[in-house]
Amino acid sequence: DAKTTQPPSMDCAEGRAANLPCNHSTISGNEYVYWYRQIHSQGPQYIIHGLKNNETNEMASLIITEDRKSSTLILPHATLRDTAVYYCIVRTRGSGNTGKLIFGQGTTLQVKP
Amino acid sequence: NAGVTQTPKFRILKIGQSMTLQCTQDMNHNYMYWYRQDPGMGLKLIYYSVGAGITDKGEVPNGYNVSRSTTEDFPLRLELAAPSQTSVYFCASSTGQGAGEQYFGPGTRLTVT
Numbered sequence: 001d002a003k004t005t006q007p008p009s010m011d012c013a014e015g016r017a018a019n020l021p022c023n024h025s026t027i028s029g030n031e032y033v034y035w036y037r038q039i040h041s042q043g044p045q046y047i048i049h050g051l052k053n054n055e056t057n058e059m060a061s062l063i064i065t066e067d068r069k070s071s072t073l074i075l076p077h078a079t080l081r082d083t084a085v086y087y088c089i090v091r092t093r094g095s096g097n098t099g100k101l102i103f104g105q106g107t108t109l110q111v112k113p
Numbered sequence: 114n115a116g117v118t119q120t121p122k123f124r125i126l127k128i129g130q131s132m133t134l135q136c137t138q139d140m141n142h143n144y145m146y147w148y149r150q151d152p153g154m155g156l157k158l159i160y161y162s163v164g165a166g167i168t169d170k171g172e173v174p175n176g177y178n179v180s181r182s183t184t185e186d187f188p189l190r191l192e193l194a195a196p197s198q199t200s201v202y203f204c205a206s207s208t209g210q211g212a213g214e215q216y217f218g219p220g221t222r223l224t225v226t
Contacts, residue, residue, distance in 0.1 A: 043217030
């Protein structure tokens with residue numbers, strides 16, 4: 001699975017959009033981008049995933065560049081409860097895949113009032 | 114659905130003692146995983162299972178054993194506890210076919226002294 005690079009920390013004002021970047025320059029054609037977050041001391045929580053098109057769900061939006069070498073997770077209206085460590089993970093998907101996730105250091109997002 | 118449950122929540126072990134961390138899921142997921150998370154670090158995969166009777170090693174399997182006799186349960190065994198095994202342990206499960214959306218339990222915080 002391709003390696004990812006994320007900034008170690010970011011701040012965001014409450015109510016504003018939080019844009020979390022991720023670089024994955026060695027991503028291959030069959031690899032998806034997944035985002036998880038971990039709120040203090042809890043188990044990680046799945047947020048969203050995508051292959052090459054932009055994706056949106058009730059939690060967030062995922063923007064993947066055309067060359068697929070980087071992506072941005074957008075929390076449109078950050079709240080204090082969004083303060084967490086956000087992990088960007090690249091991996092293949094589909095039958096025969098064991099589903100293993102390789103977690104890096106992630107980005108610690110601090111939402112401030 | 115309760116999702117993924119883990120017991121105990123906390124445990125203190127003396128060096129050389131043994132224990133089993135319990136993990137149960139009620140979502141009928143074939144895939145289950147054990148991770149550990151050391152302070153300030155990302156999660157590391159210990160063992161995983163793609164179905165009852167099938168287990169395999171992850172990144173950091175030394176000092177641990179697992180079994181998978183049912184779809185619901187995936188216990189993790191520490192035979193001779195060492196201080197290096199002080200960590201938070203998370204169990205996770207996912208649907209079949211290598212889906213990346215894993216559902217995590219609340220974790221077990223283990224201290225070995």
